Amino acid sequence: MRSSKRHLLGLTTAAVMVASVGVLALPLSSDNWASTPHWSYSGKSGPSHWSSMGPSFVVCGNGKAQSPIDLESRDAKTGKADEFHIDYEKGAVALVNNGHTVQANVSDAKDTVVFDGDTYRLAQFHFHSPSEHTTDGTRFPLEIHFVNEDGRKRVVVVGVMVKLGKQNESLASVLRALPASEKETSKDTRPPVTVDLGSVLPHDHGAYVYAGSLTTPPCTEGVHWVVLKEPIQMSSDQIASFTRLFPDNHRPLQKANGREIDNESD
Numbered sequence: 275m276r277s278s279k280r281h282l283l284g285l286t287t288a289a290v291m292v293a294s295v296g297v298l299a300l301p302l303s304s305d306n307w308a309s310t311p312h313w314s315y316s317g318k319s320g321p322s323h324w325s326s327m328g329p330s331f332v333v334c335g336n337g338k339a340q341s342p343i344d345l346e347s348r349d350a351k352t353g354k355a356d357e358f359h360i361d362y363e364k365g366a367v368a369l370v371n372n373g374h375t376v377q378a379n380v381s382d383a384k385d386t387v388v389f390d391g392d393t394y395r396l397a398q399f400h401f402h403s404p405s406e407h408t409t410d411g412t413r414f415p416l417e418i419h420f421v422n423e424d425g426r427k428r429v430v431v432v433g434v435m436v437k438l439g440k441q442n443e444s445l446a447s448v449l450r451a452l453p454a455s456e457k458e459t460s461k462d463t464r465p466p467v468t469v470d471l472g473s474v475l476p477h478d479h480g481a482y483v484y485a486g487s488l489t490t491p492p493c494t495e496g497v498h499w500v501v502l503k504e505p506i507q508m509s510s511d512q513i514a515s516f517t518r519l520f521p522d523n524h525r526p527l528q529k530a531n532g533r534e535i536d537n538e539s540d
């Protein structure tokens with residue numbers, strides 16, 4: 275059974291519908307653009323300055339559907355069910371430190387998300403410390419973003435919160451292989467790591483679904499967000515294996531501007 279509740283953030287009556295996102299070609303990352311300004315998470319190149327760092331970054335400041343946002347369950351109400359289904363499997367990933375996070379590039383084509391009837395393939399996943407989204411005001415130690423893309427370069431990001439708890443066996447291979455220091459960059463070649471991505475996700479795929487943006491410059495909008503409600507666990511040592519490299523790589527919360535949040539389960 276699929277259940278669905280709809281949650282309206284803010285009081286505007288001209289709510290932005292999830293279905294109105296439309297078709298946009300999104301650059302998954304600006305990291306390969308030679309002319310990209312050097313942005314960061316603090317100081318003069320931090321989030322409040324991103325929009326003035328270059329013409330391609332202006333939407334970071336003037337966009338009306340930016341991410342991340344706080345996701346609140348208390349106002350959830352019944353609405354239509356937007357279909358999504360996540361089907362990830364065991365495979366090899368290649369880890370790179372891109373200077374903003376550690377990213378695991380996925381080359382297998384078999385990891386998919388079906389969203390509104392369209393199939394998106396997992397391109398990469400990466401980590402944020404602490405979490406970028408909050409749920410009912412709660413911020414988690416880590417948030418993992420699984421970035422999925424379709425043939426038209428549209429993007430669905432599945433967000434998974436990480437809370438402090440048991441050792442995470444599913445992600446142990448990835449966490450053990452994280453770069454030893456922040457100085458180790460994508461120029462270093464590392465052997466691929468095998469990880470069972472299906473078992474990384476929580477059992478319950480109930481999620482907040484909303485229309486947002488990339489949380490890093492150029493902050494492109496048109497991203498379908500699927501933030502799973504159930505957090506996964508990691509031990510303090512495992513969390514520290516990422517935070518010692520990136521103590522803080524989260525973008526602050528953005529204005530919801532009346533966007534609707536669909537409360538879905540697959």
Ligand SMILES: [Zn+2]
Nearest residue numbers: 400402419489
């Ligand atoms: Zn991210």
